[in-house]
Amino acid sequence: MRCPYCSAPDSKVVNSRPSDDGASIRRRRECLNCVRRFTTYERAQLEPLMVVKRSGPREAFNPDKLLRGLTLASEKRPVDPAALRAFAYGFEDEVQTAEIPATEIGRRAMTFLRPLDDVAYIRFASVYRDFDSLERFIEEIRGLKGREDSPAQDDAPAPTPDGNGTPS
Template sequence: MRCPFCQNEDTQVKDSRPSDDKSAIRRRRYCPACGARFTTFERVQLRELTVLKKNGRRVPFERNKLERSLDIALRKRPVELDRIERMINGIVRRLESMGESDIDSETIGKLVMEGLESLDQVAYVRYASVYRNFREASDFEKFLGKMTGVEEDEGFVED
């Protein structure tokens, strides 16, 4: 493993243990060249996944991209990191177990929406606003109306 600080290729593993959810091996490493310490994670990858974009492009699936989009949706929300990690692991496992190497981006988006709906309602709406390309405040109103069971034509009642 290459040192992220000095790029030395000869690093040493000082400690290995399973992650909290047992889905990865956490390794503490030490670089003898610069003295830096860092952590790496080793995960099982069942298959190489390719994402089919709406425009027809094919790109490799990147777990980090999924993590970043969830970080944005969950920014400043009171959700524990281990719950987020479990959700990400669950999505990746579902994608890998579908039996297909090519997964369309819409499928990934739906899985994220399902996970966020049960995890945090505000993050769910944030993610939906980007995923469904909300352009106006009325798009939020319609979405929230469907989410809460309030029909569009009923309007909002002020207290």
Template sequence: MKCPTCRHPSSKVIDSRHTDEFSAIRRRRECENCGFRFTTFERMELSPLVVVKKDGTREVFSREKVMDGLLRACEKRPIPYEELEKRTGNIEAALRNLNKPEITSNEIGESVMNELITLDQVAYVRFASVYKEFKDIDQLMDTLKHLAKGSDDDELQ
């Protein structure tokens, strides 16, 4: 494993543990050259999940694209990076639990929105405005009213 600072090709593992929330093995490493400490995650490689996009093209599911979307939606919001990693794992797990070799980009978008609505309403609206391609302010206002109504329902319970 190359050191991210000095690029030395060798590091030693200081600590290793399984993380349930990321379905990965977390390893703390130390560069044998400069002593810099860093963390790596090892994930089990699963069979590829193919995404069918709106235009009919297909590509392999990218966990990184989901994470990028969450990061953009949650930009300048008080949400820890670890929570976004956890939510990305939840989304991937939900999609894999569909037990289909191919999923649509719409299924990914809906899964992301399901996670965001319970995480942060501002991030949800940001993501929804791009994902649902709002054409005008009325569509945005309808979404905001729906969110406000859901919040009122929660307060009544």
């Protein structure tokens, strides 16, 4: 494994253990040249998940690209980076098809972010949905607010003939 710091071609494995529920192996390595340590992850690579872009071309799914988008949306927010990493690197395992539209990846990412943090959700949505005006941004925030209010209304007892919530 080439060292990411000095580009030396040789390193030694210092520690190795299962990661991501056994789906990958985490290895701590030490460069034989500069003696700095770094971490690598090894996964079995089967048929790569292909992403169908909006404009038509296909490209291999890259969890780092998804993680970068989630991280940018969650910057300076109380969102656990480990949760973002687990979602991005576990995404490919959750998809049951050989290819997926890019829009579906964005939709699933928004569904993932929604319960974690409203601001991160809105930030991601603003890029994913390509808000072109302030009105569109405000409309999304109002929709978010409406979804917060809905569960509380569902939990309220249904009105009864006597008006106090108890059956007559």
